[in-house]
Amino acid sequence: MASQRYSIFSVIKEALVGHTGWMPTWRDASPKADYDIIIIGGGGHGLATAYYLAKTFGLSRIAVVEKGWIGGGNVGRNTTIVRSNYMLPGNIPFYEQSLKLWEGLEQDINYNAMVSQRGVLNLYHSDAQRDAYARRGNALRLHGVDAELLDQAAVRKMLPFLNYENGRFPIHGGLLQRRGGTVRHDAVAWGYARAADQRGVDIIQNCEVTGFRRDGNRVTGIQTSRGFIGAKKIGMAVAGNSSRVATMAGLRLPIESHALQAFVSESIKPFIDGVVTFGAGHFYISQSDKGGLVFGGDIDGYNSYASRGNLPVVEDVCEGGMALMPRIGRVRLLRQWGGIMDMSMDGSPIIDHTPIDGLYINAGWCYGGFKATPASGLCFAHLIARDEPHPIATAYRLDRFRTGHAVDEKGQGPYPNLH
Amino acid sequence: MRIACPCCGDRSLDEFIYHGDATVTRPDYSMPSALDDFIAYTYERRNLAGDHQELWYHAAGCHAWLVVARNLTTHRVLNVSLARDVALARLDTAEGGA
Numbered sequence: 432m433a434s435q436r437y438s439i440f441s442v443i444k445e446a447l448v449g450h451t452g453w454m455p456t457w458r459d460a461s462p463k464a465d466y467d468i469i470i471i472g473g474g475g476h477g478l479a480t481a482y483y484l485a486k487t488f489g490l491s492r493i494a495v496v497e498k499g500w501i502g503g504g505n506v507g508r509n510t511t512i513v514r515s516n517y518m519l520p521g522n523i524p525f526y527e528q529s530l531k532l533w534e535g536l537e538q539d540i541n542y543n544a545m546v547s548q549r550g551v552l553n554l555y556h557s558d559a560q561r562d563a564y565a566r567r568g569n570a571l572r573l574h575g576v577d578a579e580l581l582d583q584a585a586v587r588k589m590l591p592f593l594n595y596e597n598g599r600f601p602i603h604g605g606l607l608q609r610r611g612g613t614v615r616h617d618a619v620a621w622g623y624a625r626a627a628d629q630r631g632v633d634i635i636q637n638c639e640v641t642g643f644r645r646d647g648n649r650v651t652g653i654q655t656s657r658g659f660i661g662a663k664k665i666g667m668a669v670a671g672n673s674s675r676v677a678t679m680a681g682l683r684l685p686i687e688s689h690a691l692q693a694f695v696s697e698s699i700k701p702f703i704d705g706v707v708t709f710g711a712g713h714f715y716i717s718q719s720d721k722g723g724l725v726f727g728g729d730i731d732g733y734n735s736y737a738s739r740g741n742l743p744v745v746e747d748v749c750e751g752g753m754a755l756m757p758r759i760g761r762v763r764l765l766r767q768w769g770g771i772m773d774m775s776m777d778g779s780p781i782i783d784h785t786p787i788d789g790l791y792i793n794a795g796w797c798y799g800g801f802k803a804t805p806a807s808g809l810c811f812a813h814l815i816a817r818d819e820p821h822p823i824a825t826a827y828r829l830d831r832f833r834t835g836h837a838v839d840e841k842g843q844g845p846y847p848n849l850h
Numbered sequence: 851m852r853i854a855c856p857c858c859g860d861r862s863l864d865e866f867i868y869h870g871d872a873t874v875t876r877p878d879y880s881m882p883s884a885l886d887d888f889i890a891y892t893y894e895r896r897n898l899a900g901d902h903q904e905l906w907y908h909a910a911g912c913h914a915w916l917v918v919a920r921n922l923t924t925h926r927v928l929n930v931s932l933a934r935d936v937a938l939a940r941l942d943t944a945e946g947g948a
């Protein structure tokens with residue numbers, strides 16, 4: 432496969448020849464009759480899975496089938512935040528491994544994903560909340576993950592313009608993870624796609640899966656809008672559409688699909704260095720390298736497949752923003768959109784076998800699956816290649832609700848709209 | 851999106867609280883399949899695109915529980931009834947069938 436290595440020299444060389452020598456980033460493949468492994472869904476998780484299957488497990492004859500274009504799903508719709516400041520033992524090692532993979536990703540895949548460890552600061556507004564954050568910070572440090580509890584003076588030094596004296600929600604301090612930050616989301620899709628393609632993975636776009644073919648209890652292939660494609664093993668990583676695709680295989684999942692909105696303002700001069708979250712409502716914000724303020728808040732809270740949200744949440748998010756940093760009030764909103772997420776019953780993901788032989792599932796990522804992309808890909812590839820879970824993903828079983836092993840980071844119970 | 855409450859009329863979405871799929875019903879604990887039935891009832895959802903029957907509570911209004919039929923790809927509300935009426939009708943058919 433012809434491929435180009437990206438570097439400062441390739442950029443200079445192309446500048447000299449008027450950028451006429453760039454080659455397509457990946458091949459737009461057509462489906463073959465059959466593969467050893469098919470991954471359904473060309474989002475971040477599906478593409479990363481294909482890449483690690485080829486690279487880490489040395490496998491070949493792999494395809495990723497995507498109903499639209501790669502990067503058109505949540506991987507290109509999210510607010511790009513990465514962090515590993517979870518609390519439960521089932522989660523911390525997984526998300527920390529993901530953050531470590533982010534730290535080396537660009538060298539690994541030779542692609543500029545603009546990984547920026549600009550810090551993630553979660554603000555607290557009461558004594559009780561400070562105690563909860565101290566507990567979370569301690570859990571992180573016990574697992575070897577960085578966390579710093581800041582008092583108000585320290586936060587003031589970082590972000591002098593916040594509304595510290597808000598009568599209802601004064602800012603008392605924050606929990607800071609300096610290694611957290613942001614990653615250019617669509618570059619992640621393109622970078623993994625290119626790296627997978629270079630290792631021989633077929634990326635097949637405009638190919639919607641419409642059904643499964645089975646022989647007894649074993650899958651033998653998929654029906655698609657571009658015909659039947661045979662496969663020995665099939666992994667589904669279709670995010671917000673998990674229930675729809677699983678239903679084609681006769682499965683019913685512990686998942687509801689919900690809409691989450693995101694917002695971007697006009698570009699302004701450098702203003703917010705890192706990621707800041709409001710602890711008294713649901714509002715989080717960062718500033719993109721282009722200068723736009725990127726922010727969001729709660730999910731809309733009811734089942735949806737509409738990829739757009741409603742006005743009450745827009746109002747709620749903007750109220751949170753105004754309570755935290757009133758000076759953004761005159762910045763104009765440039766764009767706003769929604770994405771459909773697979774909200775699981777405990778707010779945690781699923782990476783597991785299904786009851787059908789040869790069919791594997793990667794789902795339930797809720798609104799936090801972007802940060803998980805590298806580790807999710809690695810663990811799903813491990814599961815498919817070795818038929819056993821990766822040691823850091825053993826908690827993400829499909830049957831954990833039946834056995835009483837839910838991983839309920841927020842302690843909300845089986846109400847997806849509350850996670 | 852607005853919901854026309856049978857008691858209060860056409861109201862803004864933020865007056866209501868959502869409680870998910872209205873077609874799941876509490877299983878009979880005395881059945882041999884009770885364990886599976888309760889797991890399905892508590893955790894598993896159909897969750898398909900298309901028309902969806904769902905429970906909404908009119909918290910900032912009359913406090914009625916409603917069953918709303920809504921299309922999940924367009925957000926169009928197709929029908930709103932009192933959850934009580936839906937439950938009674940279900941009981942009628944169950945008895946009628948017995």
Ligand SMILES: Cc1cc2nc3c(=O)[nH]c(=O)nc-3n(C[C@H](O)[C@H](O)[C@H](O)COP(=O)(O)OP(=O)(O)OC[C@H]3O[C@@H](n4cnc5c(N)ncnc54)[C@H](O)[C@@H]3O)c2cc1C
Nearest residue numbers: 472474475476498504505506509510512640770800801802
């Ligand atoms: C507004 C918003 C903000 C978010 N912010 C963050 C954040 O700041 N940090 C964070 O960690 N996470 C965030 N998330 C969550 C994160 O984006 C998702 O959890 C994650 O991207 C899901 O995995 P994915 O990239 O593989 O999904 P996707 O990119 O959605 O990939 C799934 C793919 O499957 C394809 N597909 C579906 N059905 C079929 C079919 N039948 N046949 C073939 N292909 C099919 C889809 O077209 C899609 O491309 C956010 C999500 C949203 C919507």
Ligand SMILES: [Zn+2]
Nearest residue numbers: 855858911912
């Ligand atoms: Zn009412």
